[in-house]
Structure formats: C-alpha cells, structure tokens
Amino acid sequence: MWKTILRRVLIIIPEVFVLSILVFLLAKAMPGDPFTGSINPHTSLAHIHHLMKINGLYDPWYQQYWNWLVHLFHGDLGMSYEYQEPVTRIVGERAINTLWLAVFATVLTYAIGLPVGLYAGRHQNSRGDHAIRMYTYVTYAIPFFVILVMGLWIFGYLLGWFPTTGSIGTNVGSGFPAVISRLQHIILPGILQALFGLVGIVQYLRSEVIDATHSDYVRTARSKGVPVKDVFKHHVFRNSLLPITATAGYSITGLLGGSIYTETVFSYPGMGLLFVSAINYRDYTVITALVLMYGVLSMLGTLLSDIIMAAVDPRIRIE
Amino acid sequence: MATDEFLAIKDVSTAFKIHGSYYKAVSDVSLDIHNDEILAIVGESGCGKSTLATTIMGLHDPAETKIDGEIDFEGQNLLSLTEDQLNDVRGAKIGMIFQDPLSALNPLKRIGEQIQESLDYHTKMTEAEKKARVLELVNQVGIPNPERVIRQFPHELSGGMRQRVVIAIAIACKPDLMIADEPTTALDVTIQAQILDLLKDIQRENHAGIILITHDLGVVAETADQVAVMYAGQVVEQGSAQQIFDNPKHPYTRSLLRSMPQRDKENDDLYVIQGSVPSLQKMPVDGCKFAPRVPWIPEAAHEEHPSMHEVEPGHQVRCTCYQSFEFQDAKVGEVEA
Ligand SMILES: Nc1ncnc2c1ncn2[C@@H]1O[C@H](COP(=O)(O)OP(=O)(O)OP(=O)(O)O)[C@@H](O)[C@H]1O
Ligand code: SF4
Numbered sequence: 322m323w324k325t326i327l328r329r330v331l332i333i334i335p336e337v338f339v340l341s342i343l344v345f346l347l348a349k350a351m352p353g354d355p356f357t358g359s360i361n362p363h364t365s366l367a368h369i370h371h372l373m374k375i376n377g378l379y380d381p382w383y384q385q386y387w388n389w390l391v392h393l394f395h396g397d398l399g400m401s402y403e404y405q406e407p408v409t410r411i412v413g414e415r416a417i418n419t420l421w422l423a424v425f426a427t428v429l430t431y432a433i434g435l436p437v438g439l440y441a442g443r444h445q446n447s448r449g450d451h452a453i454r455m456y457t458y459v460t461y462a463i464p465f466f467v468i469l470v471m472g473l474w475i476f477g478y479l480l481g482w483f484p485t486t487g488s489i490g491t492n493v494g495s496g497f498p499a500v501i502s503r504l505q506h507i508i509l510p511g512i513l514q515a516l517f518g519l520v521g522i523v524q525y526l527r528s529e530v531i532d533a534t535h536s537d538y539v540r541t542a543r544s545k546g547v548p549v550k551d552v553f554k555h556h557v558f559r560n561s562l563l564p565i566t567a568t569a570g571y572s573i574t575g576l577l578g579g580s581i582y583t584e585t586v587f588s589y590p591g592m593g594l595l596f597v598s599a600i601n602y603r604d605y606t607v608i609t610a611l612v613l614m615y616g617v618l619s620m621l622g623t624l625l626s627d628i629i630m631a632a633v634d635p636r637i638r639i640e
Numbered sequence: 641m642a643t644d645e646f647l648a649i650k651d652v653s654t655a656f657k658i659h660g661s662y663y664k665a666v667s668d669v670s671l672d673i674h675n676d677e678i679l680a681i682v683g684e685s686g687c688g689k690s691t692l693a694t695t696i697m698g699l700h701d702p703a704e705t706k707i708d709g710e711i712d713f714e715g716q717n718l719l720s721l722t723e724d725q726l727n728d729v730r731g732a733k734i735g736m737i738f739q740d741p742l743s744a745l746n747p748l749k750r751i752g753e754q755i756q757e758s759l760d761y762h763t764k765m766t767e768a769e770k771k772a773r774v775l776e777l778v779n780q781v782g783i784p785n786p787e788r789v790i791r792q793f794p795h796e797l798s799g800g801m802r803q804r805v806v807i808a809i810a811i812a813c814k815p816d817l818m819i820a821d822e823p824t825t826a827l828d829v830t831i832q833a834q835i836l837d838l839l840k841d842i843q844r845e846n847h848a849g850i851i852l853i854t855h856d857l858g859v860v861a862e863t864a865d866q867v868a869v870m871y872a873g874q875v876v877e878q879g880s881a882q883q884i885f886d887n888p889k890h891p892y893t894r895s896l897l898r899s900m901p902q903r904d905k906e907n908d909d910l911y912v913i914q915g916s917v918p919s920l921q922k923m924p925v926d927g928c929k930f931a932p933r934v935p936w937i938p939e940a941a942h943e944e945h946p947s948m949h950e951v952e953p954g955h956q957v958r959c960t961c962y963q964s965f966e967f968q969d970a971k972v973g974e975v976e977a
C-alpha cells in the first residue's frame with residue numbers, strides 16, 4: 322500500500338511540471354496585456370512599451386517562463402498588476418476567507434447529505450424519499466446562481482438576517498468578535514452552497530444504498546438471520562459510504578479554490594472572486610498563480626481520494 | 641429419526657407483483673423433506689426453484705409478493721412467523737447456500753468476520769470461542785491455511801474457495817436444514833464434484849436435510865435421495881431418485897432426462913423440449929402450463945387442471961396422460977424429428 326501511494330506521489334511531479342508550462346502559455350495567449358486596464362486616453366504608447374519592457378514582457382516565452390519558475394520556487398509569484406501587491410499576499414488573504422466559507426459549506430454539505438442520502442435509499446419510495454427526490458430534481462433544475470441570488474435577496478435584503486457582502490465586518494478588531502463576524506458572513510452563503518452541493522451526494526448515496534440492498538451479499542447476511550436493521554448498519558450503509566469518503570478527497574480543491582458563483586454573488590473576497598476579477602483585469606500574475614494552484618489542488622484531490630480509496634477498499638490494495 | 645418429516649411444504653404459492661398485478665412464480669407446491677435426506681429440485685431456468693427456496697427462508701419483500709400455503713418446520717409454520725422469529729430460524733436452523741459465490745460475500749469484509757456473523761446472532765459464545773469455531777468451520781469445509789484465510793477478503797480467494805466459505809457460513813450453527821441453490825453452477829467440473837462431496841459429508845455429520853436446487857441432472861443422479869421436478873412453478877413429478885430416473889412418467893421429466901448430455905451421439909438434441917419457460921406475465925392461466933411445449937401429445941390426453949396422481953408409493957406425477965399415452969422413445973423422437 323505504501324508503495325502504491327509513493328508511486329502515485331511521484332507521478333504528480335512531472336504532472337505539475339507540464340501543468341506549469343501549460344498554465345504559463347495559456348496566460349500568455351490571453352488577449353490584451355496587463356496594462357490595458359490601467360491606461361487612459363493620456364497614456365502614451367511609449368510609456369506602455371516602457372512598462373512592458375521593464376516587466377520583461379518582450380522577452381522570449383521560455384525566458385519569461387524560466388524567470389517565472391525560478392521566482393515560483395522562491396515563493397515569489399510576482400506582483401499583481403492590479404493591486405500592486407505581491408501575489409502571495411493577496412492569495413494568502415483570500416485563501417483564508419475562502420477556507421472559512423468552504424470548510425463551513427463542505428462540512429454542512431456532508432452533515433446533511435450523508436444522512437439524507439442514506440435515509441432516501443433505506444426507505445426507497447416512501448413519502449420522505451419522494452420529498453427528497455423532488456427536492457433534488459428542483460434544485461438541480463434551477464441554476465445555482467439563481468438560488469444564490471434569491472437567497473441573498475430574501476434573507477439578506479428583505480429579511481435582513483445576514484450581511485450581504487464581505488467576509489468580515491469592519492472595525493471588529495480581532496479575537497472573538499472577529500470570529501462572530503466571520504460566522505455571520507459565511508452562514509447564508511455556506512447554507513445555500515450546501516443545499517445545492519448535497520444534491521449530488523444524496524443522489525449518489527441513494528442509488529448506492531438501493532443497489533447494495535438488492536445485492537447478493539445482503540441476501541446472504543439476511544439468510545444468516547441478521548435483523549434488517551443490522552444488515553443496513555453493518556453491510557449496506559458501510560459499503561455505500563466507502564466510495565463517498567473517497568470522493569470527499571476531491572473536495573479539497575473547493576476548500577481552497579472557493580466557489581466562483583457564491584463568492585461573486587455575495588461579494589465575498591475569496592479565491593473565486595479574486596479569480597474573476599483577475600481575469601477581468603488581465604492580472605496575469607494572479608491568473609497564472611491561481612490556475613496553477615487550482616491545477617495542483619485538483620491533482621492533490623485526486624491523489625487524496627486514491628489514497629482514501631486504497632485505504633478503505635481492500636480490492637484496490639493489490640499491488 | 642432417519643425419516644422424520646421435519647419440513648412440510650403445503651400448497652405454497654408465491655406471486656410477484658408486476659405492474660400492479662400478481663403473477664405466481666410458484667403455485668401450489670407441496671413437498672416433504674426428511675433429515676438425513678437430500679431432496680433435489682430440478683427444472684429449467686425460470687421455473688421457480690429459487691423463488692421457492694427464498695420463500696422457505698422468508699426472504700421475500702412482503703410489499704412485492706403474496707405468499708399462500710403453509711411451511712411447517714419443526715412444529716411451526718414459517719409463513720406465519722414474525723420477522724424476529726424468522727431471524728431465530730434463519731442461519732440457526734436453516735442455512736442457505738447461494739449460487740454465485742462471487743457476489744454472495746461482502747467484498748469489504750474479512751472472511752472470518754462474515755463467517756462469525758452467524759455465530760454473533762445465534763450463539764452466546766465468547767469472542768475466543770467464536771474465533772475457534774470459525775477456524776474449525778474453515779477447516780471443515782476444506783480450506784487450506786485457515787488462519788490466513790479468515791483475515792483475507794473475498795476477492796483474494798478463488799471461486800471454489802469462496803463457495804466453501806459460503807458453505808461454512810451456512811453450516812456455522814449446524815442447521816437442521818440446508819438449502820443449496822445451484823451451489824456448483826458457477827464452478828468448474830472438478831470443483832463441482834468436491835463441493836458436492838463436501839455437502840454430503842456435512843449432511844452425514846450433522847444429520848441435516850438438504851434441499852438441492854439444480855438444473856444439472858448429473859448432479860441429481862450423484863447426490864439426491866428424492867427428486868422433485870418443477871415446471872412453471874409447479875411440481876410435475878416427484879419420487880425417489882430411483883423412481884424418477886428408472887421410471888419417469890411426466891413428459892417433462894422424460895425430456896429433461898433425455899436432454900442430459902449423453903455419450904450416444906445419435907440421440908443428440910432429439911428429445912430436447914422446444915422453447916423455454918414463458919415469463920410470468922405470459923404464462924397460460926387456464927389449462928396445463930406445459931401443453932404448449934409438447935405439441936405431439938394428442939388433444940384428448942390433456943387434463944383441464946392436471947392434478948397429482950400416485951404411480952406407486954412415493955412416486956407422484958401430475959396428470960393422467962401417461963396412462964393413455966405410451967412414451968415410446970422412438971415415437972417421441974419421430975414426432976420431434
Ligand atoms: N423479485 C421478482 N419479481 C418479479 N419476478 C420475479 C422475481 N424473482 C423471480 N421472478 C420471476 O419468477 C420466475 C421464477 O424465477 P426463479 O428465479 O425462481 O427461477 P429459477 O428456477 O430459480 O431459475 P434459474 O435456474 O434461472 O435460477 C421467473 O420468471 C422470474 O423472472
Ligand atoms: S395436461 Fe397432462 S398431458 Fe397435457 S401437457 Fe399437461 S401434463 Fe401433459
């Protein structure tokens with residue numbers, strides 16, 4: 322098993338390298354230049370050329386790539402053209418905001434999704450199951466941003482229960498009041514995100530449970546005289562939950578990556594919002610840093626779920 | 641005690657709900673099983689063998705099935721037991737062995753755990769005693785290296801070994817009755833023979849009765865004391881193995897026997913009954929369900945509702961046609977050819 326994991330980790334290295342080249346070239350290929358956003362009718366062409374030159378933007382691509390890579394290894398992702406601040410600092414701040422929201426949303430997603438999915442599968446075709454299915458269909462049919470906007474409008478503006486923008490109140494200082502303020506800001510977007518995100522889990526788990534219920538090994542267990550209640554506990558639920566724990570590995574991508582929809586609608590200054598604004602302003606250094614990070618995160622997510630899978634499913638442990 | 645009748649199936653019917661109406665997969669089956677005896681139930685695919693077995697085990701979903709009749713087992717009617725009462729019988733007094741050892745075991749649980757589960761529910765043994773019993777069982781079913789195997793997962797074992805595990809589970813609490821639903825179908829021939837020998841050994845040791853479900857008459861000839869031939873949910877002929885093999889009366893039994901692979905090349909295929917068991921929804925409701933498959937039997941020989949008739953003590957056959965119709969092999973062959 323350790324061998325398998327080690328091999329999987331080693332494969333990641335060339336993957337990341339290829340990813341970094343792709344990301345870099347992709348950023349280069351984007352239309353416009355980093356100064357398009359900051360020019361005004363009075364900016365001279367010569368000044369723009371000068372800016373391009375001192376920022377190394379006229380060098381051949383491989384040279385720019387190499388520079389970028391060297392800096393990358395020193396933890397230097399360059400300066401944001403838009404914010405005139407080091408990218409690492411901006412990303413760091415935003416990542417913390419995103420982490421608050423995403424951890425809350427993810428925990429909530431699983432905390433509701435798992436029991437609801439198990440219930441729906443266990444009591445297939447019951448009233449509860451019908452209601453749950455109705456909910457999943459409706460939620461899936463409505464675009465996510467519509468749900469977000471409606472939630473924001475009703476609970477944020479009309480009822481005024483929650484703040485409608487930002488990640489933390491101004492002048493709350495630090496310590497306990499800051500934590501409370503943060504929580505106030507993440508509750509509504511977090512709940513909405515969870516209510517949407519749990520649909521996939523519920524549907525998947527429900528069908529896993531139903532399949533397992535009709536499996537031969539469950540029939541074997543029942544023919545041993547194991548009461549139905551215990552059959553569900555020891556065989557059906559257990560076997561249905563294992564694949565879910567593996568997919569949970571992927572969710573780390575979202576934990577740091579954030580949700581573009583949620584953060585945009587709630588003007589929540591996290592990674593998702595940063596990404597959108599970086600694209601709008603052609604903030605190359607930020608875009609490349611974020612795309613690279615998303616790429617690495619999804620690789621780590623896959624790696625993590627592979628490892629979890631190998632840990633929980635004996636059939637995969639074979640060398 | 642040798643011929644104590646301890647399982648009596650009386651007029652049992654099992655109907656499945658399909659699109660709102662019920663269709664009988666087993667209709668009015670009556671059978672007796674004694675301990676120290678192997679009763680083989682034979683019949684081609686879809687004739688209701690497994691449905692009968694799972695009816696005895698009480699494994700049908702009551703919302704989707706309708707079950708009538710009576711199954712008397714050691715003084716109680718299994719069909720009137722509550723789920724809790726049934727759980728005291730299943731695994732303890734009746735053990736079941738399933739057809740497909742690949743899927744019959746939980747892929748995510750260790751072999752030892754799965755065998756021990758029976759003991760968990762039916763005995764008051766300590767953990768140590770259970771472990772010892774599990775090892776003993778694994779040993780008994782002829783699995784080499786028990787200490788190692790109980791810590792393995794199903795996918796690490798071969799099909800034959802897995803079937804032995806399934807048998808170990810079924811016999812864990814020394815049941816009085818074992819129901820083996822095609823225990824060897826998924827296995828190759830040499831393993832088949834070993835598994836059958838194993839079942840016979842266990843039966844002798846435990847004085848159990850066995851219901852052996854199969855469509856392989858070779859297996860029946862080798863193991864069975866009693867034989868019941870099923871067609872379309874009904875028993876069409878039953879008797880001792882000798883009576884059935886030496887003196888088959890029902891045309892379906894005869895055709896089954898004739899379709900047994902034989903060395904004699906000339907007879908190949910000659911007596912195979914055409915067609916197959918119709919699906920539940922297409923099954924004729926009135927008249928004999930078997931009539932469409934034996935077009936060579938003259939109209940006058942058919943009964944409206946063929947009932948069981950005794951040919952000789954212990955040997956019963958549905959319908960009286962055998963009296964009016966001479967089953968000359970040559971004749972059957974002629975019409976068929
Ligand atoms: N749960 C069910 N719901 C509806 N119909 C069923 C169900 N189980 C079995 N049947 C039908 O009942 C009939 C008898 O099935 P059964 O599995 O008992 O046959 P069998 O003799 O065991 O066949 P095989 O040799 O293929 O195992 C078939 O027509 C089958 O399609
Ligand atoms: S009615 Fe009798 S003779 Fe006719 S097919 Fe049925 S069993 Fe055979």
Ligand SMILES: [Mg+2]
Pocket residue numbers: 689690691821
């Ligand atoms: Mg069957």
